[in-house]
Amino acid sequence: MAQPLVKKDDDHDDEADYSPFLGIEKGAVLQEVRVFNDPQLDPRRCSQVITKLLYLLNQGDSFSKNEATEVFFSVTKLFQSKDLGLRRMVYLIIKELSPSSDEVIIVTSSLMKDMNSKTDMYRANAIRVLCRITDGTLLTQIERYLKQAIVDKNPVVASAALVSGIHLLQTNPEIVKRWSNEVQEAVQSRAALVQFHALALLQQIRQNDRLAVSKLVTSLTKGTARSPLAQCLLIRYASQVIRESANTQTGDRPFYDFLESCLRHKAEMVVFEAARAITELTGVTNRELTPAITALQLFLSSSKPVLRFAAVRALNKVAMTHPMAVTNCNIDMESLISDQNRSIATLAITTLLKTGNESSVDRLMKQITNFMSDIADEFKIVVVEAIRSLCLKFPLKYRSLMNFLSNILREEGGFDYKKAIVDSIVILIRDIPEAKESGLLQLCEFIEDCEFTYLSTQILHFLGNEGPKTTDPSKYIRYIYNRVHLENATVRAAAVSTLAKFGAMVDALKPQIFVLLRRCVLDSDDEVRDRTTLYLNTLGGDGEVVETDKETKTLLFGALDIPLVNLETSLKNYEPSEEPFDIDSVSKEVKSQPLAEKKAPGKKPTGLGAPLAGPPSTVDAYERLLSSIPEFLDFGKLFKSSAPVELTEAETEYAVNVVKHIFDRHVVFQYNCTNTIPEQLLENVSVIVDLSEADDFAEVLSKPVRSLPYDTPGQTFVAFEKPEGITAVGKFSNTLRFIVKEVDPTTGEAEEDGVEDEYQLEDLEVVAADYMMKVGVSNFRNAWESMGDDFEHVDEYGLGPRENLAEAVSAVINLLGMQPCEGTEVVATNSRSHTCLLSGVFLGNVRVLVRLQFGIDGSRDVAMKLAVRSEDEAVSDTIHEIVSSG
């Protein structure tokens, strides 16, 4: 419809917000649909109504099933009109309504008629509509027409059929694959877009046939005349062939010449596609890269933002792997720093930061300083991160980079931005010792005027750990004590803790610290007062200057290695009594369940008031259960309970799983049995364990279940003794033994006599990981250093060929059963080396820290360096034994 819906009326000019759809209502429009049923159709009126329907749908209104069905049937009446404009609108609304398969039948004949019409527009659109709403059965009926349409001389019709084919390939591949001869013919079409669509369909038909795709590309790369879009597709197919043949062929790359020739194509789209394809070739050489970089460099000075963006983004990616290749573009890049489009400017800067050499750092920083004031926070964060990695690359330049960071730290900015800067400074302080003192002072100055409580407390905590180790700790005290006067309670409490840390570490400062702390005793906030009193007492603030003992240091510096969830549960369970709450009784086991839930998409982080995730601590439940059995009382404290291991297949007569409880000198198997047969009652159920493959163990006790009625789980226990301090491993074969009694289903009463029976269960293994508890540490580096290298044991191992690094890493983690720290269990794809940090507590409550370094070589052989630190030399050695035997 080229006619406007409402004649443009000058009267409306005054109304700024005039819209022909003002006040439109779904109900009213649905009433208007009646005009479709008029014997004398008014095409213009009908078109207007359809436009209104489309408008409603487009605004997000939805029709109920009934409404949609009714509209659909009214619309089908409109096929009687010969008006072309109206017919176009009919096609559109049918596609929008997506009729169900039983409704589709109604329009099929009309659409098939249109498909064979003389009018090209009818044919093209009818094909698109029909293919959109059709199912497999109808498709076989119209297949013949579609094949004809593909080779139709009208490009619109051919394109319609080809694009529909691309979509149908997903649902009815076997039918569409039969069209390849016609599609092949269409590839030779002189109409630009037909060739593009035919190429897309042909490649998808053959995508699983490497050889065919390779042949297709070979034959097509020789021709020339084709649309830029088709050429782009061809480039993608060619690089696909290159990728797939990369492993098998040596010498010159096939099709590289073709890609290179595309760099001289007249369409920018093609030049860019080719340049990008070259830069993404695996193992691309500098010689291959050069022409592509030159092509992209030309785009950098284009007047079109899109070209500049595309080029700088592609170059930014190249800079990650081949920084030297991009240095030629540095001058053009530098001019982009002032680009109006801030995305382009940011990409340019981060590229420069990657390619820059040591001598250009200072000049670069000067340029960036001007730029930082007028970009949004999100871009600034990107820049800050780039500067951080630059600084780690050129540690000698830390002075100017640190200066830059502290300057921007003082400027305006949101929380995320400031946090990125603070994080960067903290990382630099950790990794570049020379930067420590100036960095700490910068942070001190920042907290003098910091509006973010979180950042203030983080910095204070960090100051407390690092400050006392500097040459002149006293200069930080003023900044910290100022917090006690000027800030809110949270920051004040953090400041008090920091002061105490200085007091504990630096004996010379102790008297002054005591004076300062005593002033806080009367703080208005109870947390601040409590902390002050605690620290004054532990540090011996009653006048005497004493040597700070180890316990105090642990209190101040030790990480809380108890999962907060466990602590919360224990505190809730604690009933006020004479006996004080014992923090050592809180389980240190990290529950895997809440972690797994966190990964579930859409899961909101649980706030303070949110209910606890997962069931209440199962470890606590096991502990209570075991302590209720007198025979187990003298086994001592339960060290660890495993997750249940299934010993039967799903849906068998008897379902049995087992939990392994580890004690210092004992192991208890808890078999959870369920009888799934309603007609049976089991009595005297026990498990017979064969120890022939578990030499180190000796059975000491078996505790059967008296009676196991249908669908009521019962537990039977078997306890073993094992030598203390030895990680005894072994394989246990299990047989369930019981007396079966028939149950009368009507009365539910069991018969008097039973039959003795046995049921074979699967084997169970006790492995080294069973003696290890997953206990994370919040800061691995600190934990590692404070553990010291007294019992460090380092060795190297070859792990043989592996699929990839990730597989090797997870295999070792599972073998040791330890908690990965700081997200190091995740291996970046295709990386050739990886460091993984693990932490745990070994049997006997010995803390263990493990640093694993992995490397993989060309033939996929994985080598591993294992460094263990623990509180006990024997345990360090045991970890190595586990790995070497695992």
Place this chain on the structure above:
Amino acid sequence: MESEALTVSFDLLVNKRSVEVINFAEIWFSYVWNDSCPVVKNILLLDSEGKRVAVKYYSDDWTTNNAKLAFEKSLFAKTLKSNARTEAEITMFDNNIVLYKFVQDLHFYVTGGEDENELILAAVLQGFFDSVSLLLRGNVDKREALENLDLIFLCLDEIIERGMILETDANVIAGKVAVNSMDPTAPLSEQTIGQALATAREHLTRTLFQ
């Protein structure tokens, strides 16, 4: 005859009608594309307040109307201050590439995946923008667009078919949209309108060469 048959099956189906409510507008076609084909995720035409004039989504990245509205709102806010009136502008947004161009009180957007060739998306935006200009005879503003909303919908329909690029040449697109009522078999009364439209089409072609 044909209409009689239609009525019969209509009655049949009305009885079978299910009570289940399906939101038709929310049914989107999503396919597993291999990475070889350029794909457009959405095309948006918003007004100067970020409200919809006409939008079309081809990707299941946004499944509900609310998700779509949220995307439009934040995209609009992010791009509002940029100068996209002379040349098309570009930005990264939610791991997508968005190209946009503004004229008067209309904001044109085309979204593609983050690995898409930016220049292909630019060609789509250019095709959309130019064909709308042609169809609205140079009066590209919100009011004119709403008054000719049918043309805008048809135009979108001619540019993209379920994410796949159909055509990017504005002349061809506008020609296909404006070709209406040229059916030679149409009755005489309707043909006069057709002739009128033919004149309009000529006019379009002329604007093009200006």
